[in-house]
Amino acid sequence: ETGVTQTPRHLVMGMTNKKSLKCEQHLGHNAMYWYKQSAKKPLELMFVYNFKEQTENNSVPSRFSPECPNSSHLFLHLHTLQPEDSALYLCASSHPNSYEQYFGPGTRLTVT
Amino acid sequence: RKEVEQDPGPFNVPEGATVAFNCTYSNSASQSFFWYRQDCRKEPKLLMSVYSSGNEDGRFTAQLNRASQYISLLIRDSKLSDSATYLCVPNQAGTALIFGKGTTLSVSS
Numbered sequence: 506e507t508g509v510t511q512t513p514r515h516l517v518m519g520m521t522n523k524k525s526l527k528c529e530q531h532l533g534h535n536a537m538y539w540y541k542q543s544a545k546k547p548l549e550l551m552f553v554y555n556f557k558e559q560t561e562n563n564s565v566p567s568r569f570s571p572e573c574p575n576s577s578h579l580f581l582h583l584h585t586l587q588p589e590d591s592a593l594y595l596c597a598s599s600h601p602n603s604y605e606q607y608f609g610p611g612t613r614l615t616v617t
Numbered sequence: 618r619k620e621v622e623q624d625p626g627p628f629n630v631p632e633g634a635t636v637a638f639n640c641t642y643s644n645s646a647s648q649s650f651f652w653y654r655q656d657c658r659k660e661p662k663l664l665m666s667v668y669s670s671g672n673e674d675g676r677f678t679a680q681l682n683r684a685s686q687y688i689s690l691l692i693r694d695s696k697l698s699d700s701a702t703y704l705c706v707p708n709q710a711g712t713a714l715i716f717g718k719g720t721t722l723s724v725s726s
Contacts, residue, residue: 538713548661548716561713595660604708605651608660 508532509609511596517615518586526581526612528596537579538606539571540595548595554579555601586616620644620715621705627721634695638720640705641687647707650688652679654701655719661704665690695724 509530518524530537539551553561554573568590570582579596593613597606622641630636642650649668653661665672667688671680678691688707692699704719 540716547718550713550715553713593658604649604714605663605666606714607663611660613658 508607509596509598511594511609511612513612514610515613515615517617518583519617520586520588522586523582523584525583526594526596526614528579528581528598528609530577530579530596530598530607530609532598532607534598534600534607535576536599536601537573537576538597538599539579539581540597542593542595542611544592551581583614586614588616591615621707621717623703623705623717623720625718625720627723629723629725630695632695632697632724632726634724635691635693636695636722637689637691638703638705638722639687639689640720641685642705642707643686644707644709645683645686646709649708650679650681651706651708651714652677652690653704653706653716653719655704656701661716664703692722695722697724697726700724 512527535556537554540548542548550563551565552571557573568585572580593611595611596609599606651666652664654664655661665679667679667681676693681688700723702719702721704716706714
C-alpha cells in the first residue's frame with residue numbers, strides 16, 4: 506500500500522544530531538497527524554494539522570518541531586533528542602469530516 | 618477514567634474458533650467507532666468503521682450498543698493471520714483519535 510509513505514523507515518541518531526522525518530500522503534486528505542509509540546505502549550498523539558494549520562500540540566517538547574508545507578506533506582524535525590525519545594513515529598492522514606485515519610509504516614527511531 | 622476500556626488479553630484461541638472482544642467507552646458524545654488491528658512493530662490498519670448499530674465484513678462483525686456504551690468485535694473462523702492487537706477507537710467530532718492499548722489475539726494451529 507502506498508497511500509501514506511514515511512521516510513526514512515529506520516533512523517539511528519546521536520543526541521546532538523539534527524534529523525527530519527518525512528511523511529507524504531496520496532489520498533487527497535486534508536488532515537495529518539504525528540503519533541509516537543514507545544515499546545508496548547499505546548499510540549500517543551503528538552501533533553494535528555488541518556489544512557496545513559496546526560490545530561493540536563499535545564504538550565510535545567520543543568525538541569520536536571513539526572512542519573506542514575501543504576496538505577500532502579508533513580515533516581517532524583528532530584534536534585537534541587534524548588534516549589527515551591527512541592520509539593516508532595507514525596504519521597497518519599484523514600479527511601477532517603470522516604476521521605478515518607490511515608497510517609504510514611512509521612519510522613523506527615533510535616537515539617544513542 | 619479512561620476513554621475506552623478493553624480487556625488486554627491475550628486471547629489464545631485455536632484456528633477456526635469464534636472470538637469476541639468487548640470495548641466500553643466513557644464519552645456518550647462519541648459519534649462513530651473504528652476497529653483497527655496492529656501487528657507487532659507495525660502501523661495500525663483500519664479494520665472496520667461503525668457509524669450506526671453495527672457493521673459486517675466477511676468474518677468480522679462489529680455491534681454497537683449506545684445505551685450501554687459498548688462496542689464489540691466478533692471474529693468467526695479465526696485464522697493464524699488474525700493474530701494481532703485489536704484497537705477500539707471512538708470518535709467525537711472535531712477531535713483526533715485517541716488510541717488505547719487494545720486487545721491481543723493469538724490464534725494457534
